[in-house]
Amino acid sequence: MEQPTDNQEQWTEIIRPETPWWDLKLGELYRYRDLVRIFVWRDFVAAYKQTLLGPMWHFINPFASTIINTIVFGAIAQIPMEGVPPFLFQFTSMMMWSYFTRCFNAAQNTFLGNAGIFSKVYFPRLAVPVSGAISALLQFGILFIFYLLSLGWYIWRGEQVSVDISMLVFFPIAMLCLALSGMGLGAIVAALTTKYRDLNLFVGYGLSLLMYGSAVVYPLSALPESIKKYALFNPLIPIMELGRSGLLGVGNPSAVSIFISLGVSVLVFLVGVAMFNRAERTFIDSV
Template identity: 45%
Template sequence: MTEPQQEWTETIESNHSLFDLKLAEVWRYKDLVYMFVKRDFISGFKQTILGPIWFFINPIFTTIVYLIVFGSIAGLSTDGAPKILFYLAGVTLWNYFSSCLTGTSNVFIGNAAIFGKVYFPRLVMPLTIVISNLMRFGVQMILFIAAFLYYYFRGEVHPNIWILATPFLIILMAAFALGMGMIFSSLTTKYRDVQMLLGFGVSLFMYVTPVIYPISALPAKLKIIAFYNPLSGIFECFKYGWLGVGEFSSSMLIISSVIIFALLAIGTVTFNKVEKGFMDSV
């Protein structure tokens, strides 16, 4: 009597196609994503006194510093918007983007021990970082909305229909940070210098992004460069929708979207290629 042939429920192999992203498999591991997000949230404040209140302290103190340095001393324009609200808008968006980018760029190095012991879709880790930081962003958005309502009822800000684009802008920021983060993470498996360069580069990138100034304050030549910065369309649209100020145009947002989703595709494919054999070089 012949034994029934066994059928494998899971097959783990490294020679899959470069464009086989296994997104369906990532979805099957959604419980693992939830577990990692919960772990990050709890471990981040487990031994702190103030806990999640740090979510508010960071943007408040950063906004105060920007108000003093760039608003009072440097005298940078805010296009007539209240300075506190203008800087708080920029800080809130930038904190989310920079946290996602720096966190995602360290995926392979920071999780080598886990990756070497158990199998799960590697895309789970960068997605976890984006979602974890989204929770922090949500808390900081509450602070921004509270400040916005204060100035709105004073008649100092004039929001418009573009305020409804906020969820799409958040998706664009997450996609940009995810794409760039996966590219840098793939590079750091062989070139550790890239990780050090990234921290410095992120700080510089903030100053070529309209975080502390509006694009209208730039000279004509620099406006052209800023126009092709993927974050410019996001930041200008956000400030235009909520505060009613800025030189926003729909073409700027379209260009940002095209560049961001192209980089996300490149980053995902690169990540998929490197994760097959990164343990040999980490």
């Protein structure tokens, strides 16, 4: 019987030394980029494949939230929106917040939502939250088109709405901070929920509280000065102000607060990935 040569041997397992916590495994993630594309398609299209309206739900949920917030905070509470039409202010804010929450949910549901797949085949687990962030960016593109149409409508009607080009060039920084902080927080929660399942019961409430505490449905200028100085400890507030300053020409975040928010977002992301990589080694035993 012919013995296989070294070149003919097929290895089924590769033993590697444990990597340090700061190893993000991005090289391995790049080798599985085709799988990431498949997951993007799954998250963006297949998730609503058997629904009546299909991918339109990517637009309907933020739009419905915008209508409710416009009625509650604009018509009833009459919170000043810095001269911007309440609907446009709320839609712009929900457009950015929706991107943050989708990045968070994609990372937070990684282990519990894909345990069946993870137990059968190996691939970089980070492919799941990364693909979720990319599909969230596609949803943001759909919402951004509606934002442009709404902006054109209000300008045509003679409303005092403008786009601050000087601040708009920094808008990608706001999007980067939202993605990093959303994925980082989601990864931290995902790592903790592999052992503490009841944490999932508080995620929805936590996101709601975080939204109301992050100047999403109201501008920072609506807060009293005694509260505003403490509110700025929330790194998401300068990010929201930065996004609205470019898209609506309102808000005036300081450069210091923006750089602090960017640094905190990067730190949260690195801590989240470190906890995520540590939890993926043993989560199958506890899920």
